[in-house]
Amino acid sequence: xxxxxxxxxxxxxxxxxxRIRRVSIRPVQLMEVCGTHTVSIFRYGIxxxxxxxxxxxxxxxxxxxxxxxxxxxxxxxxxxxxxxxxVTFGDMMRVPGSTxxxxxxxxxxxxxxxxxxxxxxxxxxxxxxxxxxxxFAIGFETTSPTIAVALIRAKEEKIRNLFFLNSQKxxxxxxxxxxxxxxxxxxxxxxPGHVSTILGTKPYQFISKEYGRPxxxxxxxxxxxxxxxSMLIEQIEAKRAHVEIQYRRVVHDEGNPMALRKIYEVFExxxxxxxxxxxxxxxxxxxxxxxxxxxxxxxxxxxxxxKEHPECLCGEVLQGIKTPLECRLFKKVCHPENPIGPCMVxxxxxxxxxxxxx
Amino acid sequence: MCLGIxxxxxxxxxxxxxxxxxxxxxxxSLDLCPEVSVGExxxxxxxxxxQKVDEEEAKETLDLLRKMAEAI
Numbered sequence: 001x002x003x004x005x006x007x008x009x010x011x012x013x014x015x016x017x018x019r020i021r022r023v024s025i026r027p028v029q030l031m032e033v034c035g036t037h038t039v040s041i042f043r044y045g046i047x048x049x050x051x052x053x054x055x056x057x058x059x060x061x062x063x064x065x066x067x068x069x070x071x072x073x074x075x076x077x078x079x080x081x082x083x084x085x086x087v088t089f090g091d092m093m094r095v096p097g098s099t100x101x102x103x104x105x106x107x108x109x110x111x112x113x114x115x116x117x118x119x120x121x122x123x124x125x126x127x128x129x130x131x132x133x134x135x136f137a138i139g140f141e142t143t144s145p146t147i148a149v150a151l152i153r154a155k156e157e158k159i160r161n162l163f164f165l166n167s168q169k170x171x172x173x174x175x176x177x178x179x180x181x182x183x184x185x186x187x188x189x190x191x192p193g194h195v196s197t198i199l200g201t202k203p204y205q206f207i208s209k210e211y212g213r214p215x216x217x218x219x220x221x222x223x224x225x226x227x228x229x230s231m232l233i234e235q236i237e238a239k240r241a242h243v244e245i246q247y248r249r250v251v252h253d254e255g256n257p258m259a260l261r262k263i264y265e266v267f268e269x270x271x272x273x274x275x276x277x278x279x280x281x282x283x284x285x286x287x288x289x290x291x292x293x294x295x296x297x298x299x300x301x302x303x304x305x306x307k308e309h310p311e312c313l314c315g316e317v318l319q320g321i322k323t324p325l326e327c328r329l330f331k332k333v334c335h336p337e338n339p340i341g342p343c344m345v346x347x348x349x350x351x352x353x354x355x356x357x358x
Numbered sequence: 359m360c361l362g363i364x365x366x367x368x369x370x371x372x373x374x375x376x377x378x379x380x381x382x383x384x385x386x387s388l389d390l391c392p393e394v395s396v397g398e399x400x401x402x403x404x405x406x407x408x409q410k411v412d413e414e415e416a417k418e419t420l421d422l423l424r425k426m427a428e429a430i
Binding site: 001002003004006007011012013014015016018019034035036061062063064089091116117118119120138139140142143145146149192193194195197198223227230246248249250251256258259262346348 | 359360361362364387389390391392399401403404405406408409410411412413415416417418419420423424426427428429
């Protein structure tokens with residue numbers, strides 16, 4: 001078993017679609033929180049094969065997209081300082097800040113490098129004596145333990161020239177903010193499979209217990225997504241609300257306790273600033289001692305006042321309030337070659353996905 | 359960004375595994391998933407194994423899906 005092709009079986013998919021059609025009666029809005037789900041749903045044409053009264057909304061589950069301009073502007077300002085190296089994941093390069101992007105700064109000669117793993121940042125720091133290396137750290141709970149490991153190793157190995165611009169986010173408080181929004185009526189959540197390999201089910205219990213909505217932790221292959229939707233519809237039609245796991249091959253109730261220990265060894269929960277959703281309590285992290293020495297907040301750097309393109313709808317798109325089709329810039333001015341907002345940059349951004357598949 | 363891909367553990371040395379990902383061998387950190395053995399599958403994210411892939415659970419899910427599809 002390779003755990004991929006088996007979950008793309010056409011006959012089983014057809015059976016699941018028929019089952020969803022048979023069971024589903026009432027109109028519902030389901031939100032897929034994770035950008036990887038949005039891509040799967042579009043790539044496999046899942047929106048088009050569901051009954052019309054099942055509406056799928058795309059949520060804020062793309063870490064690049066929810067990174068606020070103020071953090072991007074800070075990374076850009078840091079990159080302009082002498083003897084500074086900025087390292088980050090690939091998608092961050094092209095995201096426009098208020099007046100520039102890391103990619104433009106690199107073209108101007110700043111030392112900005114793309115890494116695939118947090119451990120590469122350690123290696124770059126070791127090889128860059130006399131320079132400060134700043135890891136622009138973005139990501140949700142899937143990525144945060146890997147960043148925590150880099151911090152722990154940097155301390156153990158006494159690497160003193162590695163610093164972190166921390167823009168990581170926590171998913172459950174964002175879901176709470178969406179549930180509290182008056183503008184959205186969400187009947188159920190397709191919960192992110194890989195974030196949940198770390199978190200397990202416990203941090204999501206408020207969705208069913210306090211808000212009476214079902215939620216299903218779902219995998220990313222087409223059978224996973226159809227199965228997850230089917231489980232949600234069956235709960236809704238039976239007037240049940242539980243947090244269930246569809247993606248059982250990698251998600252367990254307790255999550256990954258080792259990974260959670262690493263996160264909370266280094267970080268504690270703090271207010272997070274999300275593009276579109278604004279400040280959300282406990283949705284970010286701050287450094288614990290002694291790791292706070294590695295926080296770029298200790299640096300003396302002047303950052304330009306943050307501003308966004310007045311017509312960009314990324315903020316509304318991230319909340320599921322609007323679709324990219326409602327944005328005046330979409331496809332006309334804003335496209336993958338010339339992204340105006342971050343949702344068009346990331347391959348998991350909703351605008352990028354609409355551009356490719358709609 | 360939260361992409362995870364399954365790969366088969368071929369060799370383990372200390373906390374690094376050689377993992378077969380679609381025919382390519384890659385060095386993967388086991389810092390977050392230490393209790394893994396050669397021959398097992400792990401889910402990989404940004405160079406780290408973040409969870410074991412449970413083959414029994416995968417088979418059970420597929421069996422359930424087949425039954426659900428056939429019951430129509």
